Amino acid sequence: STSFHIxxxxxxxxxxxxxxxxxxxxxxxxxxxxxxxxxxxAPIGGAAIDATGTPLPESTLETCRRSDAVLLAAIGGYQxxxxxxxLRPETxxxxxxxxxxxxxxxxxxxxxxxxxxxxxxxxxxxxxVDIMVVRELTGGIYFGQPRGIFEAEDGTLRxxxxxxxxxxxxxxxxxxxxxxxxxxxxxxxxxxxxxVLEVSQLWRDRLNALAPDYPEVDLTHLYVDNAAMxxxxxxxxxxxxxxxxxxxxxLSDIAAMLTGSIGMLPSASLGASGPGLFExxxxxxxxxxxxxxxxxxAQVLSAAMMLRYGLNQPEAAHRIEQAVLQVLDRGYRTGDIxxxxxxxxxxxxxxxxxxxxx
Amino acid sequence: STSFHIxxxxxxxxxxxxxxxxxxxxxxxxxxxxxxxxxxxAPIGGAAIDATGTPLPESTLETCRRSDAVLLAAIGGYQxxxxxxxLRPETxxxxxxxxxxxxxxxxxxxxxxxxxxxxxxxxxxxxxVDIMVVRELTGGIYFGQPRGIFEAEDGTLRxxxxxxxxxxxxxxxxxxxxxxxxxxxxxxxxxxxxxVLEVSQLWRDRLNALAPDYPEVDLTHLYVDNAAMxxxxxxxxxxxxxxxxxxxxxLSDIAAMLTGSIGMLPSASLGASGPGLFExxxxxxxxxxxxxxxxxxAQVLSAAMMLRYGLNQPEAAHRIEQAVLQVLDRGYRTGDIxxxxxxxxxxxxxxxxxxxxx
Ligand SMILES: CC(C)[C@H](C(=O)O)[C@@H](O)C(=O)O
Ligand SMILES: CC(C)[C@H](C(=O)O)[C@@H](O)C(=O)O
Numbered sequence: 235s236t237s238f239h240i241x242x243x244x245x246x247x248x249x250x251x252x253x254x255x256x257x258x259x260x261x262x263x264x265x266x267x268x269x270x271x272x273x274x275x276a277p278i279g280g281a282a283i284d285a286t287g288t289p290l291p292e293s294t295l296e297t298c299r300r301s302d303a304v305l306l307a308a309i310g311g312y313q314x315x316x317x318x319x320x321l322r323p324e325t326x327x328x329x330x331x332x333x334x335x336x337x338x339x340x341x342x343x344x345x346x347x348x349x350x351x352x353x354x355x356x357x358x359x360x361x362x363v364d365i366m367v368v369r370e371l372t373g374g375i376y377f378g379q380p381r382g383i384f385e386a387e388d389g390t391l392r393x394x395x396x397x398x399x400x401x402x403x404x405x406x407x408x409x410x411x412x413x414x415x416x417x418x419x420x421x422x423x424x425x426x427x428x429x430v431l432e433v434s435q436l437w438r439d440r441l442n443a444l445a446p447d448y449p450e451v452d453l454t455h456l457y458v459d460n461a462a463m464x465x466x467x468x469x470x471x472x473x474x475x476x477x478x479x480x481x482x483x484x485l486s487d488i489a490a491m492l493t494g495s496i497g498m499l500p501s502a503s504l505g506a507s508g509p510g511l512f513e514x515x516x517x518x519x520x521x522x523x524x525x526x527x528x529x530x531x532a533q534v535l536s537a538a539m540m541l542r543y544g545l546n547q548p549e550a551a552h553r554i555e556q557a558v559l560q561v562l563d564r565g566y567r568t569g570d571i572x573x574x575x576x577x578x579x580x581x582x583x584x585x586x587x588x589x590x591x592x
Numbered sequence: 593s594t595s596f597h598i599x600x601x602x603x604x605x606x607x608x609x610x611x612x613x614x615x616x617x618x619x620x621x622x623x624x625x626x627x628x629x630x631x632x633x634a635p636i637g638g639a640a641i642d643a644t645g646t647p648l649p650e651s652t653l654e655t656c657r658r659s660d661a662v663l664l665a666a667i668g669g670y671q672x673x674x675x676x677x678x679l680r681p682e683t684x685x686x687x688x689x690x691x692x693x694x695x696x697x698x699x700x701x702x703x704x705x706x707x708x709x710x711x712x713x714x715x716x717x718x719x720x721v722d723i724m725v726v727r728e729l730t731g732g733i734y735f736g737q738p739r740g741i742f743e744a745e746d747g748t749l750r751x752x753x754x755x756x757x758x759x760x761x762x763x764x765x766x767x768x769x770x771x772x773x774x775x776x777x778x779x780x781x782x783x784x785x786x787x788v789l790e791v792s793q794l795w796r797d798r799l800n801a802l803a804p805d806y807p808e809v810d811l812t813h814l815y816v817d818n819a820a821m822x823x824x825x826x827x828x829x830x831x832x833x834x835x836x837x838x839x840x841x842x843l844s845d846i847a848a849m850l851t852g853s854i855g856m857l858p859s860a861s862l863g864a865s866g867p868g869l870f871e872x873x874x875x876x877x878x879x880x881x882x883x884x885x886x887x888x889x890a891q892v893l894s895a896a897m898m899l900r901y902g903l904n905q906p907e908a909a910h911r912i913e914q915a916v917l918q919v920l921d922r923g924y925r926t927g928d929i930x931x932x933x934x935x936x937x938x939x940x941x942x943x944x945x946x947x948x949x950x
Contacts, residue, residue, distance in 0.1 A: 324787045354717045354825050375755060375789065382790050391759040393791030397733060401749040427838070429682045431733065432740050433751030459845040466824060466849045467712055480785070484842060487817040491824045 237270040238545055241301040241509070243294070243330075246280040246323060247518025248528035248581075249307030255530035255585035256305065256537040259554060262592045263541075267550045274301065278330065279309025279323035279518075289314075289326025295333045303544035304334070304511045307533055308518035331371050335505035337403070338410040339369040339482065340543070341515060343489035343499060348562040351573055352494030360469060365489045366418060367475045368411040369482025371503055373403045374433075376479045397433050399478065404440040406506075411476030412448040418473055423454045425461040425477035425485060437478065462488060490515050497529035497570045500536035502543045512540040526580040529568035531558055534588060557591040564591075595628040596903055599659040599867070601652070601688075604638040604681065605876025606886035606939075607665030613888035613943035614663065614895045617912060620950050621899075625908045632659065636688065637667025637681035637876075647672075647684025653691045661902035662692070662869045665891055666876035689729050693863035695761070696768040697727040697840065698901070699873060701847035701857060706920040709931055710852030718827060723847045724776060725833045726769040727840025729861055731761045732791075734837045755791050757836065762798040764864070769834030770806040776831055781812045783819040783835035783843060795836065820846060848873050855887035855928045858894035860901045870898040884938040887926035889916055892946060915949040922949075 240260070244253040257273060264271050276294040277285050289309075298304045309323040319325060330336075343365045345353065353360045378396030385391055408424075415422035424441045426434035438455055445453045456464065458481045464471060465488050477485060490496045499515040514532030522528060535558060542551035566587045567576040579587065598618070602611040615631060622629050634652040635643050647667075656662045667681040677683060688694075703711065703721045711718045736754030743749055766782075773780035782799045784792035796813055803811045814822065816839045822829060823846050835843060848854045857873040872890030880886060893916060900909035924945045925934040937945065 319790075319793070322787065328788070355713050359712045378752075383794050391794060392756060393758075393789075393794030394736075394754060394756045395789045395791045396752060396754055398750060398752045400751075427841075429680065430686070431751075431753045432677075433753045435677070436741050436749060436751030459841045462820065462842050463845045463849040463854075466846060467852075483785075483817045484820050487821045488824060488846070491821040494825075496821075 236268070237272065238303065239272050239274065239301040240540075241298045241304045242273050242275045243278045243304060243306040244275060244281070245278050245307045245309040245518060246311045247308055247520040247523040249309070249518055251524070251526065251581050252514070252528050252530040252533035253305070253307045255581060255588070256533045258585055259534050259557070259588050259592065260537050262589050263550050263553055266553070266592065267547070269547060269550060278306070278326050280311050280314045282326060283314055283317070283321060283323065289321065289323050290329040290333070295330065298330065298334060298509060301509050303509045303540045305537060305540055306511055306513035308514065308516065310518045311520040328376065330511065331503060332377065334508060334511060335372065336503035336511055337370060337372040337506070338407055338504045339371040340414065340502045340504070341367040341369060341486040341490070341499070343367065343486070343493055345493050346498070346559070346562065348559070349493070349495045349498065349571055352571055353492060354494055355466075355469075355492060360492055363469045363492055365469065365472045365475060366414055367477070367482060367486040367489055368407065368414055369486055370399075370403065370407040370478050373399055374479035397431065397478075397480065399433050399437060401436065401440055404437050405444060407476065408441050408444045410504075411474060412444060412451050415451045415474035416448060420450050421452050421454070421473040423456055423461070423472055423475050425456050425458050425475060425481055427458050428455070429457055441476070458485070461485060465489060465492065486515070495571050497568065498531050498535065500532055500539045502539045504543060510540070510544040512536040512544060526582055527569055528581045529570050530581050530584055534558060553592065557588050560591040561587040594626070595630065596661065597630050597632065597659040598898075599656045599662045600631050600633045601636045601662060601664040602633060602639070603636050603665045603667040603876060604669045605666055605878040605881040607667070607876055609882070609884065609939050610872070610886050610888040610891040611663070611665045613939060613946070614891045616943055617892050617915070617946050617950070618895050620947055621908050621911055624911070624950065625905070627905060627908060636664070636684050638669050638672045640684060641672055641675070641679060641681065647679065647681050648687040648691070653688065656688065656692060656867060659867050661867050661898045663895060663898055664869055664871035666872065666874065668876045669878040686734065688869065689861060690735065692866060692869060693730065694861035694869050695728060695730040695864070696765055696862045697729040698772065698860045698862070699725040699727060699844040699848070699857070701725065701844070701851055703851050704856070704917070704920065706917070707851070707853045707856065707929055710929055711850060712852055713824075713850060718850055721827045721850060723827065723830045723833060724772055725835070725840060725844040725847055726765065726772055727844055728757075728761065728765040728836050729840075731757055732837030755789065755836075755838065757791050757795060759794065759798055762795050763802060765834065766799050766802045768862075769832060770802060770809050773809045773832035774806060778808050779810050779812070779831040781814055781819070781830055781833050783814050783816050783833060783839055785816050786813070787815055799834070816843070819843060823847060823850065844873070853929050855926065856889050856893065858890055858897045860897045862901060868898070868902040870894040870902060884940055885927055886939045887928050888939050888942055892916060911950065915946050918949040919945040
């Protein structure tokens with residue numbers, strides 16, 4: 235039987251409880267498909283700050299590096315919000331992305347027919363939405379230098395961050411995006427602000443320069459303000475979107491919210507080699523943590539993405555995705571996606587329903 | 593009678609035809625209210641590039657400076673998109689904002705009951721939306737140095753832009769925002785990315801430091817990704833939003849698109865002193881230019897904003913706004929806002945209907 239080392243990063247808030255469900259599902263699918271998973275848990279985010287004084291202990295990064303894939307739940311909570319930046323949960327996540335070289339973030343936003351009513355948009359506008367946002371994740375303004383709050387000689391303060399991309403960084407994410415689009419409907423929309431920013435001009439030029447290598451893919455460009463607007467106006471015009479770190483942060487959240495069920499959406503972060511990181515799009519929801527109310531389905535679908543993109547086990551991934559559809563078809567819903575004629579269940583009961591469906 | 597010098601910048605695409613309607617409306621209201629307007633037209637954008645070789649001729653900026661208010665229609669078009677940056681229409685607009693010191697951009701997004709159906713969002717989600725986005729307009733990454741595409745010694749290219757704000761710049765726009773919120777429902781939401789960016793941390797710190805001066809205003813903070821999401825999920829939670837140049841570009845367009853009728857939305861850009869700039873949120877729509885199809889109502893409402901915010905003539909502004917509501921009540925619609933049971937009219941006919949309503 236094939237064997238995989240998986241690092242589990244349950245993190246904060248609802249993280250541990252949804253992680254438990256995903257692990258149970260992985261174990262079950264592993265038995266069925268003769269895949270052996272060896273799980274190692276490690277602290278990150280607020281939990282790591284409390285335990286070790288830092289949001290990303292070196293030992294956690296090492297454990298991740300030595301594994302075949304990393305499954306993360308969620309980080310953050312009010313009690314860590316006012317710590318200095320280097321001690322904040324988010325800083326741990328950014329360090330993990332950089333430390334594992336995870337430059338390509340894939341964020342699918344799809345509307346399941348079972349949950350179509352959950353969107354704040356009209357059903358006819360969102361029916362059939364199936365968008366993949368390819369976000370650059372280790373460059374741009376998130377990591378650019380110089381950065382900081384600087385005091386001038388006259389005592390005045392100035393905040394500075396640098397949005398910077400090298401041609402090589404753009405090419406690298408650009409190729410992932412073209413390849414992603416090629417496997418989908420072959421439409422790739424690159425989003426930038428090239429009418430104002432030079433860094434975007436370089437981005438656009440490089441994307442255009444890559445295009446001849448992917449003759450089947452239809453490449454278009456939109457300015458970020460227009461792209462945000464178009465996502466709201468008519469999301470079905472999009473298939474694959476590629477953009478930088480900051481614009482991707484915003485646009486992938488808009489795309490996610492179009493579905494109305496952000497508790498359902500997984501994501502994958504991949505590097506050139508080494509383990510990928512798989513995590514739900516939603517946050518740590520500290521207000522409902524520990525109450526068995528959380529929706530574990532995005533976490534479970536993140537485990538499926540891990541099987542598909544990180545461990546090359548598409549059949550096992552497919553099984554999990556089918557199980558999710560089945561529990562929805564059977565009417566089970568956590569509070570966040572409750573609808574008329576459906577049955578409210580808690581996090582654990584949803585997990586049990588998944589095991590039953592498998 | 594009171595007399596005002598107005599600079600008209602018709603610009604490109606549908607600009608001239610919608611400007612004609614706004615001028616006719618201003619003249620009519622001027623007669624009624626005993627306000628004398630002296631209009632001077634000047635070239636900007638693509639039209640200025642074609643006529644003078646530059647998107648913002650010095651004479652245009654001078655004319656604007658010497659006037660009491662500037663009414664702009666729209667700039668840009670495909671034929672100027674591939675010119676070098678300093679020769680692009682957008683560069684003229686940015687130069688105008690900087691040249692007039694227009695640091696405060698006010699972008700209202702309201703849903704008129706007459707046009708509620710136009711939104712891509714469910715009617716119950718957008719009913720009553722009334723948001724004012726206060727966007728910083730002369731700082732941030734739009735103007736920060738260093739900027740450019742730089743070649744390293746090994747020949748590799750790197751694009752760089754700098755997102756930078758001084759404490760004074762934040763305070764200045766922050767005060768406008770608090771004052772705006774105070775005149776509205778007293779809820780102010782500041783949007784930043786303080787969990788990642790130092791420039792946002794300074795932004796947030798300064799906003800918090802201003803808050804005690806406005807004890808009636810309830811100040812909250814959101815990260816930009818979450819704000820974009822919340823605008824889509826439940827826009828009525830927002831009243832006044834304040835944010836930087838780039839985030840404001842994106843969020844104000846989302847807010848505008850929530851209404852589904854971007855052809856209806858005006859904006860104002862104000863400085864510490866000197867003339868303000870008033871313009872529709874929509875673009876120059878080159879594909880329908882010169883065909884008498886354009887919706888002139890955002891331009892007309894921009895003229896109303898000019899009267900209210902730029903010339904301190906709230907009664908005249910109110911008259912224009914009432915006339916717009918009246919023509920909508922009478923069922924007149926341009927193609928972009930056509931609905932069942934309404935009557936299609938062209939740009940000129942809509943102008944005539946406004947004159948009749950006045
Ligand atoms: C928590 C935060 C640092 C992070 C980001 O901005 O990348 C989050 O918003 C995300 O999108 O994963
Ligand atoms: C045309 C462009 C430079 C401009 C901007 O980005 O500010 C526009 O999008 C706007 O919002 O007024």
